[in-house]
Amino acid sequence: MKWIDIPPVWLLFALMVTWWIGQLQPMGWAIGGAATDLLGGLLVGGGLVLILLAAVEMRKQHTTIVPHMEADHLVSSGIFKRSRNPIYLGDTLVLAGLALRWEAPIALLLVPLFMFTITQRFIVPEENRLRVKFRAEFARYCQKTRRWV
Template sequence: MNLQKVLLPPVWFLLSIILMVGLHLVLPVRQLFFPPVTYLGIGAIALGITVALFCDYLFRQKNTTIKPFQESSYLVREGIFQYSRNPIYLGMITVLTGLWLYLGSLTPVIIIPVFAWLIQEMFVKEEEQMLEAKFGEEYREYKATVRRWI
């Protein structure tokens, strides 16, 4: 069984949220942020969700798949994709960062770089290979002008 084909990014995202809350409740170590600073986390969560929903809208508008490992019919370069090749994953990281700020304790933050690394290694690299195989020079030009993350 190929783990990356079964556990897609939304599952890893949900597991990360559960782990962050669990670490906060069981092993908070130290409270770093307090209200009103913790309320900034709500804004970051809202921003991350908005980015992901806007990306979903762009994919639907161009009638191409948003699902990893499915062949795209269109290379989305509009909107936020002008600034990041992976804004959906960036939105997920923004939500996790917002959750960390909202929780305010130290230990949940360790999940964020682990999630980013896992997504890059399990999904982004293979998705990039697929896009390059499908779109060739158009994707190579895009990759040369737009960063992977930000």
């Protein structure tokens, strides 16, 4: 059952709820329009770029992208110089962007809930494993690089 407790499943669940909210909410609450569509598209595109850049960097460093597995290397180069969690940040941008694109602004309330859930279920345990394995190197990395942005 642990295989299902991964961030993409949580993102998919949040996206399904977002889509459902967009379908059910009164049209008076919709904020659609060209500007909202553009912003939503930029957020989704930016999120996907972050995810791709992070995946490529992790592959270059020969370490796992799977949250429950032990990392072979501490990745602090590339996009990881800007954020310790660019994949989760990318997921969050995709969620926010699709809430706008699907005209479900109420669903934007899911964004902080998603961030809290991801932080508690994945980021904190991952960082604890990295802290134990890479000690001083991880401590220096945390001082230089913020968790989200």
